[in-house]
Amino acid sequence: MAGTADKTETSVPTLTERARIDGAPAKASLAADGTLRWISGDGGERCLALESEGLGLDVVGRRITIRAFVGALKGLSSCGGRGGAGKRVRRDHVLEMPTEELASRWSDRMRAYFDSLGRPKRLLIIINPFGGNKSALKIFDTEIKPLLADADVLYTLKETKYQLHAQEIVNTMDLLKYDGIVCVSGDGVLVEVVNGLLHREDWDTAIQVPLGVIPAGTGNGMAKSLLDAAGEFYSVSNATFSIIRGYRRTLDVVTISQEKTKFFSVLMLTWGLVADIDIESEKYRWMGSARLDFYSLLRIINLRKYHGHVQFVPAPGYEAYGEPINQTNCCSSNTVLYKDDQGDEANVRPCGYQGPAVSLDGCEWRSIDGPFISVWINNVPWAGEDIMPAPNAKFSDGYLDAVIIKECPKSALLSLMLKMSDGSYCKSPHVVYLKVKAFRLEPGKQVGHPTKGGIIDSDGEVIARGDDVHCEDQQQNLMAYGPPIQMTVDQGLATIFSPR
Numbered sequence: 001m002a003g004t005a006d007k008t009e010t011s012v013p014t015l016t017e018r019a020r021i022d023g024a025p026a027k028a029s030l031a032a033d034g035t036l037r038w039i040s041g042d043g044g045e046r047c048l049a050l051e052s053e054g055l056g057l058d059v060v061g062r063r064i065t066i067r068a069f070v071g072a073l074k075g076l077s078s079c080g081g082r083g084g085a086g087k088r089v090r091r092d093h094v095l096e097m098p099t100e101e102l103a104s105r106w107s108d109r110m111r112a113y114f115d116s117l118g119r120p121k122r123l124l125i126i127i128n129p130f131g132g133n134k135s136a137l138k139i140f141d142t143e144i145k146p147l148l149a150d151a152d153v154l155y156t157l158k159e160t161k162y163q164l165h166a167q168e169i170v171n172t173m174d175l176l177k178y179d180g181i182v183c184v185s186g187d188g189v190l191v192e193v194v195n196g197l198l199h200r201e202d203w204d205t206a207i208q209v210p211l212g213v214i215p216a217g218t219g220n221g222m223a224k225s226l227l228d229a230a231g232e233f234y235s236v237s238n239a240t241f242s243i244i245r246g247y248r249r250t251l252d253v254v255t256i257s258q259e260k261t262k263f264f265s266v267l268m269l270t271w272g273l274v275a276d277i278d279i280e281s282e283k284y285r286w287m288g289s290a291r292l293d294f295y296s297l298l299r300i301i302n303l304r305k306y307h308g309h310v311q312f313v314p315a316p317g318y319e320a321y322g323e324p325i326n327q328t329n330c331c332s333s334n335t336v337l338y339k340d341d342q343g344d345e346a347n348v349r350p351c352g353y354q355g356p357a358v359s360l361d362g363c364e365w366r367s368i369d370g371p372f373i374s375v376w377i378n379n380v381p382w383a384g385e386d387i388m389p390a391p392n393a394k395f396s397d398g399y400l401d402a403v404i405i406k407e408c409p410k411s412a413l414l415s416l417m418l419k420m421s422d423g424s425y426c427k428s429p430h431v432v433y434l435k436v437k438a439f440r441l442e443p444g445k446q447v448g449h450p451t452k453g454g455i456i457d458s459d460g461e462v463i464a465r466g467d468d469v470h471c472e473d474q475q476q477n478l479m480a481y482g483p484p485i486q487m488t489v490d491q492g493l494a495t496i497f498s499p500r
Contacts, residue, residue, distance in 0.1 A: 269441075
């Protein structure tokens with residue numbers, strides 16, 4: 001879905017004129033679809049597509065300066081093909097028209113075309129200055145801010161100062177002031193924003209505000225997934241330009257629930273090996289990105305397995321996985337019970353978004369028993385810029401991609417970890433890969449260690465922990481370790497800026 005008008009309007013005539021372009025005499029034409037073409041003195045045809053390469057323009061007298069963002073390898077003597085499939089660079093093209101009247105006519109046509117694209121004009125930008133290697137502010141000043149200025153995009157900048165600050169910001173923001181919310185960070189701020197919008201009383205309106213993500217943190221799975229799906233080069237500038245262009249696509253939102261406790265996810269949930277590596281390696285953060293490789297090797301050498309049980313509603317074509325079970329009472333309600341100040345049970349009332357308003361009663365549930373090495377549930381293909389756990393995941397297909405490993409020799413497991421950069425590890429006979437409509441996890445203790453449980457990690461945050469050593473921290477976790485945790489999908493609930 002794109003935020004653009006119909007650019008194939010044939011009633012708009014093509015403008016043609018002899019002018020000077022980039023200092024050389026040329027015959028120029030401006031088509032209704034926003035394509036500027038010119039033939040230079042050497043006979044070579046060149047072009048600039050305003051929709052896919054244009055940022056904005058300036059007019060001074062007879063001179064029109066078009067601010068563009070084009071493919072770095074785009075041939076100067078060729079026209080055609082996608083200019084942005086690789087790395088992009090800023091480039092200005094200067095048109096010097098014969099008269100100021102012609103310059104006004106051409107610039108008016110270009111501005112009208114830009115206006116027809118439905119690009120965002122006002123953005124709320126939330127930046128996490130502490131994420132990754134604490135370079136988000138520098139990235140904003142050097143790479144993001146100049147592009148926004150060139151595209152005449154106004155913005156309000158908010159810096160997060162503590163955990164869940166982004167959630168608080170969007171929970172009280174005036175939705176009418178902005179055309180979108182952009183997160184300059186890893187995936188954590190995006191997740192906070194989604195939860196903040198869905199906890200609003202007007203959540204059904206709030207969640208329709210387009211969201212954008214520009215990678216400036218440790219985990220940049222959503223930005224990588226969006227750019228990769230469109231065949232775009234992964235970079236801060238390309239992510240920024242995809243927001244400027246204003247294209248949108250819908251995004252599934254996952255409700256992770258345990259009794260009345262809910263958390264809204266857009267990326268993944270992990271338990272077992274991957275969660276242990278992600279969370280426990282934090283103590284080696286001084287090693288930089290090498291900490292994950294180092295701790296992965298350490299965890300494989302000292303491999304853990306966890307007792308447990310998983311249940312799921314398989315997507316069509318995946319009904320053969322697991323064993324059938326009799327499952328009832330799996331629906332999600334739109335209401336919750338609350339208590340008044342006197343502690344008496346009061347009426348039932350809506351309280352923000354309560355999860356998908358669909359019942360799973362009557363669905364065929366299936367199950368797989370542990371022990372497990374790893375359980376990894378994904379909403380998008382990439383978990384980070386170089387980790388692809390779910391190559392078949394789609395943004396709004398209404399399903400989650402489950403990756404389950406039960407038995408695997410350590411040597412084969414190490415090989416699998418090395419193949420996660422392109423998703424080819426899923427072809428291993430040791431990996432169960434399936435799509436599910438709903439998923440339920442009942443985590444158990446570590447095999448051989450009845451007092452030690454695992455970590456349940458959703459979108460980079462620990463939501464439950466089963467190690468008795470950390471029992472004093474249990475109240476800080478969102479959910480308890482042991483009781484079932486259920487994941488249900490609301491297809492296309494959110495909207496996100498996309499390269500195409």
